[in-house]
Amino acid sequence: MKILSVNNRKLRRDFLSLPFTIYQDYPQWVPPFEHEMRKLIRGKGSQLLANGPHEFFVAIKGKKVVGRICVGKDEELNKAKGVNHAFFTLFESVNDENIAAALLDKAKQWAQERRATYLKGPVSPTNGDDYRGLLIDNFDDPPSILMPYNPPYYPKFFRNYDSYLKYYAFSYDPEKTISERELKLTEMARRRYKYRTENANFSDLKKLSRDLYEIMLNSMPDWEEDLVPPSYEEIYEMARTMKMVASPELVIIARSFDNRPIGFLVALPDYSDLIREIRGKLFPFGWIKLIASKKTIDKVRAAILFVTEDFRNKGVPAAMFVHAYENMAKNGYKHIEGSSISWKNTTMLANARRIGGRKYKTYLVFGKNISSRKLSLEEIYGRAAWKFNKVAGEI
Structure with a gap:
């Protein structure tokens, strides 16, 4: 197995086509719009990717592409929040922990070379909800429009990561x-x-x-x-x-x-x-x-x-x-979904339940300290640290 930087037309095509192989047995999955993905992989149509360096990678085993990831640094967000983070997005992998680990190690190495202290993801390449976090429960109900979906085996790839952010989706019966x-x-x-x-x-x-x-x-x-x-x-x-x-x-x-x-x-x-x-x-x-x-x-x-x-x-x-x-x-x-609401937005969570909402899906953004020392809560959450009164690993 090898990890390659996506730097030619064939690898770009392989990067884009991989999800259709992984999700062929998951009828709940909703494919992204093809034209938008083509723009993203060329670094267009994404403020996230425009805000700093980034790179796309694929994992190849034999002659098959078996995984992919994009890693980058959002310098504008880092400056606004007072942190030094790297992110990953568009992560996909076949059900093989070695392949997923190799992709995440590549992302970690890339981030460390650019002196980031914390790696988080998956985040959304469009600054929306698509690809933001992994679904960790209720894999039977299909995702609502522009919400993530992933195979049930994905969360096991992140056993050594902290729960950085959490989001909920609510279901309403009209x-x-x-x-x-x-x-x-x-x-x-x-x-x-x-x-x-x-x-x-x-x-x-x-x-x-x-x-x-x-x-x-x-x-x-x-x-x-x-x-x-x-x-x-x-x-x-x-x-x-x-x-x-x-x-x-x-x-x-x-x-x-x-x-x-x-x-x-x-x-x-x-x-x-x-x-x-x-x-x-x-x-x-x-x-x-x-x-x-x-x-x-x-x-x-x-x-x-x-x-x-x-x-x-x-x-x-x-x-x-x-x-x-x-x-x-x-x-x-006949069906209404309200999504997604941050686990720290207690007011909106209370409002959602008050008007009849039922929490039915949970999404996690994972994070990992990639520095050589323990990070403070301010280094992990920046100006939002006051909202997080527990250490990151316990959240």
């Missing part, structure tokens, strides 16, 4: 979600704190983007370990994408009495079943299948939710969810 009592409490909070919720207006993308940008600048907490507020340009591109794949009834804006944007919720129709059918190939004809079959989708994922600091603990998340839920029910959706 017929049981939100009690009459919750509806009354939500309406009372709305009146008391004088705010309203409304469907997003996609006819003016620039205004919508400015609203979303203002909300995120004033809402992203400093303890969000691996997140920094996006730029306006990134928000605008997100809004353009939402206009194509979401519905105004699934993007909810909350506004204060003086019309200031104070929160937003984004839910996405779950295209996963359709993406499986086209095997991740939008072109030349896959996109036609997606558009033509959009009305058959009966699942939705509540994917993004932010509330400005001055309106926290005032029922805004529940009010936006109630508004979205009413729209979902009206449009015939």
